[in-house]
Amino acid sequence: MHTKIPNPLTIEEHRELGREMRAAHARLRELCSLVVSVYGPQNHAAFSFLKATDAVERLCQDLQTQANSDYPGYSTERFYR
Numbered sequence: 001m002h003t004k005i006p007n008p009l010t011i012e013e014h015r016e017l018g019r020e021m022r023a024a025h026a027r028l029r030e031l032c033s034l035v036v037s038v039y040g041p042q043n044h045a046a047f048s049f050l051k052a053t054d055a056v057e058r059l060c061q062d063l064q065t066q067a068n069s070d071y072p073g074y075s076t077e078r079f080y081r
Helices: 011-039 044-070
Strands: none
Touching: 011 044
16 A cells, blocks of 8 residues: 655655665675675675675665656656666
8 A cells, every 4th residue: 555655755856866876786786796706605794795785776676666656657767777
């Protein structure tokens, strides 16, 4: 069940947050790749990096869904991807 958010982020706030999230996600993937390549995927730190990267990916998907919900009919489909 979706409830109406009284004061959602503005479209510009979604755009800005999307830019920040895409940059953070890209950097996290780079760092994850480095740690996994040095220590291997079975290492605890590497495993945690992989989990963190997955969590940020899910967060971006959830934020994209929220932007679509906040502004139906607007071109918001690429804010967080």
